[in-house]
Amino acid sequence: MLPLQKLDQLARRYGDLDELLCRPDVLGDRNELAKINKERADLEPLMTDYARYREVERKIAEDIAARSDPELRELVELELPELEAEKAKLETSLQLLLLPPDPAEHKNTILEIRSGEGGEEAALFAADLFRMYSRFAETVGWKVEILNLSESATGGIKECIALVTGKDVYARLRFEGGVHRVQRVPATEAQGRIHTSTATVAVLPEADDIDVQIDEKDLEISIAASGGPGGQGVNTTNSAVQIQHKPSGLIVKCQDERSQLKNKSKAMKVLRARLLDIEREKQEAATSAERRGMVGTGERSQKIRTYNYPQNRVSDHRIRLTLNKLDRIIGGDLTELVTALRTHRQAALLQAAGGEGIHGLSPGADGSLGD
Secondary structure (H helix, E strand, O other): OOOHHHHHHHHHHHHHHHHHOOOHHHHOOHHHHHHHHHHHHHHHHHHHHHHHHHHHHHHHHHHHHHOOOHHHHHHHHHHHHHHHHHHHHHHHHHHHHHOOOOOOOOOOEEEEEEEOOOHHHHHHHHHHHHHHHHHHHHHOOOEEEEEEEEEOOOOOEEEEEEEEEOOOHHHHHHHHOEEEEEEEOOOOOOOOOOEEEEEEEEEEEOOOOOOOOOOHHHEEEEEEOOOOOOOOHHHHOOOEEEEEEOOOOEEEEEOOOOOHHHHHHHHHHHHHHHHHHHHHHHHHOOOOHHHHOEOEOOOOOOEEEEEEOOOOEEEEOOOOEEEOOHHHHHOOOOHHHHHHHHHHHHHHHHHHHOOOOOOOOOOOOOOOOOO
16 A cells, blocks of 8 residues: 555655745755755655556556446447556556665765685686676666776786765666576586686675775885786886774775876775674664565575586576576676665665665665665
């Protein structure tokens, strides 16, 4: 059941905002104008669907009344099922729009990929994963900026940290975090045997200064010559920056740029994101079992997906989804996987919410139920 009384309350607020936007005192105050415009923009999708819901309800009532007219009965019987189906879709859409938003949904993202078990083959798989995410980012118009990169001797990746910027990055990548497993015959395998290797992926919403306050006294910063493949100019300058956050013990190193200042700025981005992630995990540890179990626990140690090359198969173990198009997925076609994971989360959000936590009317809820 939709909370129609609360929807009507939000509709009245939406109307009030339109009136406020016509007032000279509001138009002359840039801060107030921006605040009201944002609130209106946040409510607009909900109000658009609600207006259509009311219109569909009105048409259904008219059709039911028109059944008694022999001349209209046939037309009504054809139209009613379509209207009922649209009403059901609108109810689901409204329920989702009413859920309190996760403030991290629209943030840019720190993407961390590291080779796991499997030696050089694991490093090569980590490189494949980074290319997969980079190609997906390109298709949706995102930008990928490498913050730190450590390569293996064979061209694989020991560790890659990148900043992904664009529209709804964290909302679409949030469930990629975990252990990814690959099953394939390595190029160095003379007997043609299938090997299993792993790589880990961490997806952290980028933290703003307001999200995480860091005291400079808590930082230990050291400078060193950058490491990497021999002969590169990056090795000739003391530009690598390592930052240790003493209270948490976190250590971040960045060496991708020749400039110390740029490397320090990038390292601070990563440090802020990791500290924010720790804080979010503390908050979510207190949530219900339903919320923690939504799409896995979000623990880094959890095996979330298997890429089986001989069978051209990708299996996501959290939602029991198997797709026989590994070649397309590893090439960056992640849309079906991302959509399936988000849909699963939305269904669990509705079940966990149980009709509570209405958008705009339940302060303090963040809607982040199970990274």
